[in-house]
Amino acid sequence: MSFSDTVKRAWNDNRLMSVLLELTYACNLDCSFCYNDLSLGGQRLSLSQYRELLDDLASLGVLNLSLTGGEPLAHPHFFEIATHARSLGFVIRIKTNGHAVRGAVARRIREEVDPFLVEVSVHGATAATHDRQTRVPGSFERLVANIRTMKSLGLRVKANSVLTRWNEDEIEDLFALYDQLDVAFQIDPEVKPRDDGDQSTLAIEASSEGQARYRRALEARAKRDVTVIEAPSPAAARKAVMTGTDKHCGAGSNNIAVDPYGRVLPCVQWRVPVGNLHEQRVSEIWAASGTLDEIRETTKAARRKLERFGDAGLVSNFCPGAAHTYSGDPLAIYPPAEQRMVVSGRARVRLTVV
Amino acid sequence: MSTEAPTQRYRVDSHARFRVMDDEGIFVLQDAGEVLVVNEVGAFIVEQLKAERSLDEVVTGITERYAVEAERARSDTTALLDDLLRAGAITRS
Numbered sequence: 001m002s003f004s005d006t007v008k009r010a011w012n013d014n015r016l017m018s019v020l021l022e023l024t025y026a027c028n029l030d031c032s033f034c035y036n037d038l039s040l041g042g043q044r045l046s047l048s049q050y051r052e053l054l055d056d057l058a059s060l061g062v063l064n065l066s067l068t069g070g071e072p073l074a075h076p077h078f079f080e081i082a083t084h085a086r087s088l089g090f091v092i093r094i095k096t097n098g099h100a101v102r103g104a105v106a107r108r109i110r111e112e113v114d115p116f117l118v119e120v121s122v123h124g125a126t127a128a129t130h131d132r133q134t135r136v137p138g139s140f141e142r143l144v145a146n147i148r149t150m151k152s153l154g155l156r157v158k159a160n161s162v163l164t165r166w167n168e169d170e171i172e173d174l175f176a177l178y179d180q181l182d183v184a185f186q187i188d189p190e191v192k193p194r195d196d197g198d199q200s201t202l203a204i205e206a207s208s209e210g211q212a213r214y215r216r217a218l219e220a221r222a223k224r225d226v227t228v229i230e231a232p233s234p235a236a237a238r239k240a241v242m243t244g245t246d247k248h249c250g251a252g253s254n255n256i257a258v259d260p261y262g263r264v265l266p267c268v269q270w271r272v273p274v275g276n277l278h279e280q281r282v283s284e285i286w287a288a289s290g291t292l293d294e295i296r297e298t299t300k301a302a303r304r305k306l307e308r309f310g311d312a313g314l315v316s317n318f319c320p321g322a323a324h325t326y327s328g329d330p331l332a333i334y335p336p337a338e339q340r341m342v343v344s345g346r347a348r349v350r351l352t353v354v
Numbered sequence: 355m356s357t358e359a360p361t362q363r364y365r366v367d368s369h370a371r372f373r374v375m376d377d378e379g380i381f382v383l384q385d386a387g388e389v390l391v392v393n394e395v396g397a398f399i400v401e402q403l404k405a406e407r408s409l410d411e412v413v414t415g416i417t418e419r420y421a422v423e424a425e426r427a428r429s430d431t432t433a434l435l436d437d438l439l440r441a442g443a444i445t446r447s
Contacts, residue, residue, distance in 0.1 A: 002391065003380070003389045006375060006380065006391060010375070013376070015375065017375070061373055061374060061375055063371070063373045063382070089366075089373065090371065114369065114384070116382065116384045156384075156387070
C-alpha cells in the first residue's frame with residue numbers, strides 16, 4: 001500500500017486527513033492581492049476552543065495541520081496553539097509571510113513547534129517587485145535574511161510565489177533566488193479573486209507572454225536538474241493521479257479549513273461554511289453536515305463534467321472552490337481553467353513530498 | 355536478526371510523526387521528508403511502543419491479538435523494529 005493509495009482511500013471514504021487553520025486575518029504586511037475577506041466578522045475562536053478543536057482533530061486521526069492567516073504569527077496565542085498541536089503529533093506546516101520569523105522567533109519555531117515545513121511568500125526576485133506587492137519597504141531584504149536564519153536553524157523552508165504581471169519578467173531570477181536560498185518552491189500561475197468574489201486582484205494577472213515565459217523557464221529547469229517523470233501527455237499524468245477515486249479533489253472528503261471565526265469550510269478556496277465551531281464540535285460537523293455531503297457530491301459531479309471534456313478537462317487544473325468564488329457555481333468553468341484547457345505541452349510531475 | 359533485550363522499549367523519534375489511519379499506520383519522517391506506511395500489524399506494534407510497552411510485552415500483545423506463535427511474532431517484530439530504527443522512525447528509549 002503506497003501513501004498515494006492511502007490518500008485516495010481517504011478521499012473515497014471521507015477520512016479527514018488534513019486541516020488548515022486560518023488563525024487570524026491580521027497581518028503585518030499589506031499585499032495588494034491578498035485573498036482574505038477582511039470584511040468578515042464574528043466571534044473569534046478562543047485559545048480553549050483551539051485546544052478542544054486540536055484534541056478532536058487528533059481523535060479523528062488527522063495527520064496534517066497547516067497554520068496560516070492572514071499572518072499566523074500575528075495571533076496572540078500562536079505558540080500555545082502550535083505547541084499543543086505538536087504535542088498531539090500533527091505534521092505541522094506554517095504558512096507565513098516570513099517577516100516576523102527573525103532570530104528568537106525562528107528558534108522558538110524550531111524548538112517548540114518543530115514544523116515539517118515553513119512556507120513563506122516570495123512575491124518577486126527583487127526588493128522593488130516584492131515590496132511593491134507587500135507595500136512595506138524593506139520587506140524583501142528582511143524576508144531573505146529571515147529565510148537564511150530559518151535555514152541555518154535546520155528548518156525546512158518552501159517559497160510560495162504567484163506569477164503576476166509585476167514579476168513575470170523576472171521568473172528566471174526567481175528560480176535563481178530559490179536556488180541561492182536553497183529552498184523548495186511552488187509558483188501559482190494564477191492570481192485568484194478575493195474570497196468575497198472581488199475580482200480587482202485580477203488586474204495584475206500575468207500576461208499570456210508572461211505565462212509562456214513561465215512555462216519555458218519551468219521546462220528548462222526541469223530538463224536541468226529536477227527529478228521528473230515524463231508522461232506521454234499531461235492528461236496521462238493527471239489520469240494517473242485520478243485513478244482509484246470518483247472525486248475530482250479531496251475538498252470536504254479528506255480536508256477542511258477553519259476560519260478565525262470558527263466557520264468550517266470544505267477547503268481554503270471553497271468558502272462555503274459547512275458548520276461553525278461555536279455551535280458544534282468538528283467531529284459532529286464532519287459526521288453530520290448536510291452541506292458537507294453536498295460538497296462531496298459536487299466533487300464527483302466536477303469529475304464527471306471534466307471527463308466530458310476529455311484530455312483538456314484533465315489538464316485544466318480546475319478547482320471547484322475557485323469556480324465558486326468566480327461565479328457562485330462550483331461547476332462553472334472559469335477563465336484560467338478554460339485557458340489551460342487549450343494549452344498543450346509535455347507533462348512533468350515533480351517528485352516531492354512538499 | 356536483532357539481539358534486543360526483552361525489556362527494551364522504543365519511542366517514535368521526536369522528529370517523526372505517526373498516525374493510524376483505518377487499518378494502517380503512517381509515519382512522516384520530517385527530517386528526511388519521507389513517508390512510511392506500515393500495515394495493520396505494524397500499526398498495532400507502533401501503538402504498543404507509544405504505550406511504552408517493552409519488546410516482550412509487544413510480542414505478547416501480538417500473540418494475543420493475532421493467531422501467531424510467539425517465536426514468529428518476535429522474529430517479525432524485531433525485523434520491523436530494525437527497519438524503523440534504520441529509517442529514523444523510532445529510537446530506543
